[in-house]
Amino acid sequence: MERYGESLSIAGLSTGYRDRRIVQGLTLPAVAPGTVLSLIGPNAAGKTTLLRALAGLLAAEGSVRLGDRDLVGMALESRARLVTYMPQSLPQRVALTVLEAVIGAERASAVDRDEADRLAIVERAMDVIERVGIGHLAMTGLDHLSGGQRQLASLAQALVRTPRVLLLDEPISALDLHYQLKVMKLVHALSRERGMIVIMVLHDLAIAARWSDRVVVLSNGAVAADGPPAEAISAEVLAQVYKVAARVAPGPSGLQIDIEDTLPL
């Protein structure tokens, strides 16, 4: 499959809900193809809001460019060929199997495919399900899965559309350690293989540090730090944004982060 080569850049992006602005004039230097970027920050920092605006689910002003295409003015259906969003919520009370749900995700609207790929939709859906590690559950109903298994099915639904930009809202919040690591490895490998840009909201700083090329720390809807994990996650930033006293040091794999105490708010 072709390797994507466009960068994503965000300039002067403002978004939010009817009665309150959450993100105001946010600018991010270009995110190169094949980058895994983690969005971290305290509760209500605007992480999910930013992700939903990038997905086109929230009205936004400013510019979000993928290569030479402006995503902000783009119709939802055209944008869905480029960008896929995996929400944090999982489907409830649905009488569909994992495989049906993944096929349904692909068929929901047109995706750029050549003829052979279009015909082999069942096989491709099955590939994705196997890659996220739930091949044995392909014909199990979503209602019969655990929260973690449903989260993996949800990831498979996003991946099957082979987006250029993949937006993940807390993709590992319901997963055990094994699957947390598996998903991070998979996302990392796919971004390298396809040149896919991954932007994900994470709460676990150690995982963000270990598996991201770039970390953006959000606080009150603005960028508090942006850079490689070792630069963006520092004791000063953690103190300022999360109000915690921490020690951050380079470790054998990624960063060694010790949160020692809370600071007065």
Place this chain on the structure above:
Amino acid sequence: MNDPATTGAARAAAIAAYRQAVRRRVLIVAGMGVLCLFAFALDISTGPSALPLADVWAGLFSPDTLSAPQVTIIRDVRLPYALMAILVGAALSLAGAEMQTILNNPLASPFTLGVSSAASFGAALAIVLGLSLPFISADWMVPLNAFVAAFASVLLLEALARSRAAGVEGVVLFGIALVFTFNALVALLQFVASQEALAQLVFWGMGSLGRATWSNLSVLAVVLAVTVPFSLRSAHAMTALRLGEDRARSFGIDIARLRILSLLRISALAATAVAFVGTIGFIGLVGPHIARLMLGEDHRFLLPASMLTGALVMSLASVASKIMVPGALLPVGIVTSMIGVPVFLFLIMRKPERV
């Protein structure tokens, strides 16, 4: 567990199981179609005037062999009656299936959420006030007015379903309030209606196939012929909507457009059915639930199967209404309610978080 040979076999098994499931669903839908034909045949063969099955078929295909009254009974009473059962069942059940998906509510149906009541108020208004528009025949005037009222009620329901404050239960309670409101308004119209209009209004409360005529049938057939193709075309979008609204939108589906077009179809289907046969309860609830139990929620199969189960249940209810009390023709709405109420209660009771 990661041995490539076993995973390869498991993978092939899963794909085979999926294809098998698709084939099974096609067969089930076809089987439902055949059952509908049988029920239809049974329906035209039963009635107060004892005509043997052979005579009924003779009346349809070689009328010369029977007396004129017999031919009239078969062609102008039994046949339209049985066809109306099939079409009304299909229309109400399709409307119910779409409502359940669009409102994300397993208890939704034109009857339970007051859309049928709104439609009968609209129809009653047209009859009592004798409304008419130039270039529109009376055959269309009553369903048209029913449609306007039904559409207003679904817009209200949809607005409520979208304001997350209400929740699934809130929408159901609001629907019940709509039922009471429109029933009261119909009662008010009955109070001021002329003797002749009153007779027509009372018939709605019952829900009966007794007024099926060929012109009514053709109006309902046209409405179905127009709505069904659009409904089936949105099957993929509706399946995706079941995976969650944000997810479906991120897959490129214009949910607002999907909703409004679906609500238009629901209103048209429910309003036409109500305008000709009155409020028939629970078909729009029972039909889709039977179909969902058999086929799951891939809407490519769920929507047509819902129509067929609705048609089948309605057709059998029509047969039952003719034979339950010997010598009497019960309004079919009574029979569907007797089937529907237990199903409705079961859906409410089975698991609190599922409602």
